[in-house]
Amino acid sequence: MGTNSYAKKGDILSRFLLEREKDPGCFGNKYLRDIILNFVIAGRDTTAGTLSWFLHVLCRDQRIQDKIAREVREATSTGDRQDAGGVEEFTARLTEDAIGSMHYLHAALTETLRLYPAVPVDVKCCFSDDTLPDGHTVRRGDMVNYQPFAMGRMKFLWGDDAEEFRPERWLDGDGVFVPESPYKFTAFQAGPRICLGKEFAYRQMKIFAATLLYLFRFEMWDRGSTVGYRPMLTLKMDGPLYVRASPRRSIGN
Template sequence: MLCKHPQIQEKVAQEVRKTTKAKENEPFSEFVESMTEEALEKMQYLHAALTETLRLYPAVPVDAKLCLSDDMFPDGFKVRKGVMVAYQPYAMGRMDSIWGDDADNFRLERWLDNNGVFHSESPFKFTAFQVI
């Protein structure tokens, strides 16, 4: 997605350079040492870029679960033991009813507050990590 959006790619690169204090033509081994957990925590824009990419292109696009006992969905739909239930994170990541009219757009701002700080969504809305 960064290759498709060079302005975003450049902004991510600037953030990485700034937070790691990377020097021009620095040896890769030195750059790797500057990639600390503290530096990563400051990379809000990168976090948004990765999350937005996973929203549109989840690692597991379709997932199925087997119901181990009779259960009920939050909307009241009953699911019997032994029934397989499938959901589609790929399709869900593009649903206007979940993400708004711009659901098909690669838009990092949906993950950033007014101060540019990353904020997560409910794992039941953003299902890339298979919470359901």
Template sequence: MTWFIYMLCKHPDIQNNVAVEIRKATNMRNDAMNVEEFANNVSEEALEKMQYLHATLTETLRLFPVVPVDAKMCFADDVLPDGYGVKKGDMVAYQPYAMGRMKFIWGDDAHEFKPERWLDQYGHFQPNSPFKFTAFQAGQRICLGREFAYRQMKIFSSILLGCFMFKLSDESKTAKYKTMLNLHIDGGLDIHVFNRFR
């Protein structure tokens, strides 16, 4: 969620588009209300309408996966798709962080934050193969909590963006990641938060 807020601060037009979709999906007007009232309008039906929000969260995960490097242990001798042989007990690692930026996987705009890449011509979210978008792994090891994670992210972000606007404290600063098991922003994220109820 920190990377999500960071990317929205770097792309205020996208932040605004997400907020407009959220307010439309929850049938909320722009007159004054509080966070609790707004949260009560975030229903399952409303969440299903938030296709652009889903795409924006997914685009954030493409560029900033929670687990940037993942390793697996081989249980038996095998041959990888490229013909490389591995032996039982070998460690094989892949890098979702690097894969999310590879042009031969995502195209020439791989480094751009572009939620629209996840939407069809009607504005509906279209998932990619989990072997391409590896933030939740794939195959037999696909994350069992993927849908729950998306639901949590959508609830939390819809309330935040439905009620608040975010700006970086220092708009010239570029966030750097901290090398850990999970992908953290080094030094945290300093932001200004503004009330949307005005």
């Protein structure tokens, strides 16, 4: 495939291949392989898994689901009674300003990540001797493990309702999203190693979630069913998530 073919494509891999033709020494096969592997692991499984857990918790609380759907409708409304329309009409109104004004949706996704972090257990390796903020000494080569899954359920961090799914904990009195310290909410890590794709992931999830909730209402296929998890590199559901989707003709339906 030649340069012109790569230039016509808008995907990230094609952009890297185009740069490699300009400067073959900077983008070898191993480098490109590592880039693609990183996108597959960090940019696909994590986002897809979070959206699955997001739908699960919304099926358990229709009040929250309807509140998000109402916010999405208000954020994308043009004042025309014909706003309803289909997916193409809706996505045309899903602008950056509209997405940015969806604070409750942002809070609900963040609350999902608090309880169901995409990476449930993480580890860091010390490159040099250091002292942690609590005074604990670590040596070069030591491994430090931390568990975002358990941390998101600690009452001394999040209060007595730590195990409750409550998006409101992320909003101020005016309904504006207020982030927590990344050292408390570690879903995207913190400091120099904070996830480079954090904002992209939020935008991707908000677009996907807003479109689905604008068009459909979701409920568990079997209301008595339970959903387990498999603690792997990413937090996967232990089996498929069976939901029923019905057209959302109005908020509350």
